[in-house]
Amino acid sequence: MKVLVIGPGGREHAIVRSLLSDPNVSEVHAAPGNAGIAAIVPTHEVNASDPAAVAALALKLESDLVVVGPEAPLAAGVSDAVRAAGIPVFGPSKEAAQLEASKAFAKTVMAEAQVPTAMAKVAINAAEAADALDAFGAPYVVKDDGLAAGKGVVVTEDRDEALAHAQSCFDVGGTVVIEEFLDGPEVSLFVLADGRTVVPLAPAQDFKRIFDGDEGPNTGGMGAYSPLEWAPAGLVQEVIDRVAQPTIDAMAHRGTPFTGVLYCGLALTSRGTRVIEFNARFGDPETQAVLARLKTPLGGVLMAAAKGQLDEIDELRWAPETAVAVVLASENYPDAPRTGDRIRGLKKANRLDGVHVLHAGTSSDADGNTISAGGRVLAVVGLGVDLEDARERAYAGIEEISLEGGQFRTDIAAKAARGEITVADTATQA
Numbered sequence: 001m002k003v004l005v006i007g008p009g010g011r012e013h014a015i016v017r018s019l020l021s022d023p024n025v026s027e028v029h030a031a032p033g034n035a036g037i038a039a040i041v042p043t044h045e046v047n048a049s050d051p052a053a054v055a056a057l058a059l060k061l062e063s064d065l066v067v068v069g070p071e072a073p074l075a076a077g078v079s080d081a082v083r084a085a086g087i088p089v090f091g092p093s094k095e096a097a098q099l100e101a102s103k104a105f106a107k108t109v110m111a112e113a114q115v116p117t118a119m120a121k122v123a124i125n126a127a128e129a130a131d132a133l134d135a136f137g138a139p140y141v142v143k144d145d146g147l148a149a150g151k152g153v154v155v156t157e158d159r160d161e162a163l164a165h166a167q168s169c170f171d172v173g174g175t176v177v178i179e180e181f182l183d184g185p186e187v188s189l190f191v192l193a194d195g196r197t198v199v200p201l202a203p204a205q206d207f208k209r210i211f212d213g214d215e216g217p218n219t220g221g222m223g224a225y226s227p228l229e230w231a232p233a234g235l236v237q238e239v240i241d242r243v244a245q246p247t248i249d250a251m252a253h254r255g256t257p258f259t260g261v262l263y264c265g266l267a268l269t270s271r272g273t274r275v276i277e278f279n280a281r282f283g284d285p286e287t288q289a290v291l292a293r294l295k296t297p298l299g300g301v302l303m304a305a306a307k308g309q310l311d312e313i314d315e316l317r318w319a320p321e322t323a324v325a326v327v328l329a330s331e332n333y334p335d336a337p338r339t340g341d342r343i344r345g346l347k348k349a350n351r352l353d354g355v356h357v358l359h360a361g362t363s364s365d366a367d368g369n370t371i372s373a374g375g376r377v378l379a380v381v382g383l384g385v386d387l388e389d390a391r392e393r394a395y396a397g398i399e400e401i402s403l404e405g406g407q408f409r410t411d412i413a414a415k416a417a418r419g420e421i422t423v424a425d426t427a428t429q430a
Helices: 010-020 051-060 071-076 078-084 103-113 126-136 159-170 235-253 286-291 298-306 346-351 387-399
Strands: 002-007 027-032 065-068 120-123 140-144 153-156 176-179 186-194 198-200 209-211 215-218 223-226 259-269 272-279 322-329 355-359 362-364 370-372 376-384
Touching: 002 010, 002 051, 010 027, 010 286, 010 298, 010 355, 010 376, 051 065, 051 071, 051 078, 065 078, 065 298, 071 078, 103 120, 103 176, 103 235, 103 272, 120 126, 126 140, 126 159, 126 176, 140 159, 153 159, 153 215, 159 176, 186 235, 186 286, 186 298, 198 235, 223 286, 223 387, 235 259, 235 272, 259 298, 286 322, 286 376, 322 387, 346 355, 346 387, 355 387, 376 387
Parallel strands: 002 027, 002 065
Antiparallel strands: 120 176, 140 153, 140 176, 186 198, 186 259, 209 215, 223 322, 259 272, 322 376, 355 376, 362 370
16 A cells, blocks of 8 residues: 655654554655655655645555645645545545634534533624623633634633734634633544544543643643543543544534544533544644554554445554653744754664654755754654653653754643542533
8 A cells, every 4th residue: 555644744754654564555655744754755845735736646656545634735625636536535525624624613513413512602803702701701712713723722811812812813804712611631532534433542631831830822732642541431432422423423414524533622621521622633742642552553544434444444452551742842932933953863862762753843954954944843752661651761852852942841741640630520421
């Protein structure tokens, strides 16, 4: 099987790495890729959000399967163009990708499917935003309705800050979704879907804020770990029964079947499990931690999803180890990331036992040196016998890497390792 992976980031590097270990995958290509991906598979220059260009490349390479990683190409209809070219594709159609591209659309589908989620109101101007903020009260939760690379959410006690974020969206012709605040620990669960059948991966937890202690602005994610020893028994099955399967069924009923990854962002609240958001693709950096533990060959699973055959695969197999991923970000991320700086120590980090480095925002300069090319530069993944061991390995790896102005959180998975995460008894109730 020849597979083409579309995207430039850390999630794509993790996918490529997993595909290369699949004995049924003979060849992997990536477009556009990054410095880390280019070191292990052929890469191709292409506009990842240009449906015709991606479909043409897939045909030229005689691809058996195309995996679309990022949200923007999905929202642009890349999957539709590839399917129209007769090539199986792992990734939802443009219509189905609205589950991520529009928070308002997602809320509508959740209501149709009776999925438990936060109460919400859509606002198109400052007056409506103010009314919604006052109705829900603090902490205030304001979300850009469209794609924002994981950074379009403001959670604050400051009403003026919440209004200002809403106004910044209105100023460019956008809308916002204002929600009630959901308490309790958060969980990320990726669910593979083929339009009818759903198959869950292992749960993970990520860290959105830029600084230790969950301080500072939201980012695309500064680290993650999996599995979650503290998660309530039966959580995954509950999410399948009450969230994922009803959503996939609702999308099929609408005539827009969903094929790909349904990312379920969840809060285990005092009133039960609630959906924070849906994404229509693998999340970053949770993917780096989750796929590090997957023992079932990935290529066959993604092909089964693309062909509507997930009901025919065996139960997924997982390594017993724990995985922790720590993100190294550029100076000034997430505001105006500094780029173009040389990254040193990558080989040393990769040589450590139980450690591997997955590139995200990287490229190569004229001398062949790896340099930073984005806000989140890379993730160091540590695999260990338990959470503390995995944390030690991941941080040992990141200490080997130097990037001028680089920043990373020092507390990824620390609370879980200390046994300090608690879940209300009602967290898995309706």
